[in-house]
Amino acid sequence: MINVLIVDDDAMVAELNRCYVARVQGFHCCGVASNLDQAREMLNDPALAVDLVLLDVYMQQDSGLDLLPDIRATGRPVDVIMISSASDSATVQTSLHYGVVDYLIKPFQFPRFEEALTAWRDRKNQMDSHDYYEQADVDRLLHGGAPEVADSRRLPKGLTAQTLRTLCQWIDAHPQSEFSTDELANAVGISRVSCRKYLIWLAQINILDTSIHYGATGRPLYRYQVQPQHIGLLKQYCQ
Numbered sequence: 001m002i003n004v005l006i007v008d009d010d011a012m013v014a015e016l017n018r019c020y021v022a023r024v025q026g027f028h029c030c031g032v033a034s035n036l037d038q039a040r041e042m043l044n045d046p047a048l049a050v051d052l053v054l055l056d057v058y059m060q061q062d063s064g065l066d067l068l069p070d071i072r073a074t075g076r077p078v079d080v081i082m083i084s085s086a087s088d089s090a091t092v093q094t095s096l097h098y099g100v101v102d103y104l105i106k107p108f109q110f111p112r113f114e115e116a117l118t119a120w121r122d123r124k125n126q127m128d129s130h131d132y133y134e135q136a137d138v139d140r141l142l143h144g145g146a147p148e149v150a151d152s153r154r155l156p157k158g159l160t161a162q163t164l165r166t167l168c169q170w171i172d173a174h175p176q177s178e179f180s181t182d183e184l185a186n187a188v189g190i191s192r193v194s195c196r197k198y199l200i201w202l203a204q205i206n207i208l209d210t211s212i213h214y215g216a217t218g219r220p221l222y223r224y225q226v227q228p229q230h231i232g233l234l235k236q237y238c239q
Helices: 011-023 036-043 064-074 089-097 110-128 135-143 161-173 181-188 192-204 228-237
Strands: 002-007 027-033 052-055 079-084 102-105 208-214 220-226
Touching (some): 002 036, 011 027, 011 110, 027 036, 036 064, 052 064, 064 079, 079 089, 079 110, 089 102, 102 110, 110 135, 161 181, 161 228, 181 192, 181 220, 192 208
Parallel strands (some): 002 027, 002 052, 052 079
Antiparallel strands (some): 208 220
């Protein structure tokens, strides 16, 4: 379980973010701090293992930016996602200078929140899976560690947002199911050829995992299943 500390002096916003965290599989809110002194105390508590901090900038008594150098000074492997209405260049650049892993500008929707957490988790898992790195591994971490945010405006030619939404809604309703092209096409009432085009594209952007099964005739059967860590991206196509 990944422990998340929320630092925000607005009780309603903090509660909303806590509820959002609870909706993302594998994440747990381990505490809420309403000011930087509380946050520092919790981060320095050896009994509290904090993995990720969701940090606001504008607070009545403090600026969240002041916590960033303190976190780095502890030497603990704690990452930070900024969540703020502050969108000025200086604030964003200062945050990036201290190595924040994402920056969410209020207001935002849950899919963007979920994407921030799952993309961070995927990148962390990549980092933790290596004792040594090849150049390709470093390049992937720095430049291609997470799939692109789903965007219906970027659909390949021949695919429509409406049909994609229908397919993704069925897949989202059956997250544990492994299915073939024929099974999905029959379930939603479209042609096999058309369905195949969408499945290939969803696999290309890493939302679906593909496995190949060989029957008695030797003809391969492709089966698909949504990747749990990318359900957030799938849900963006369901809307």
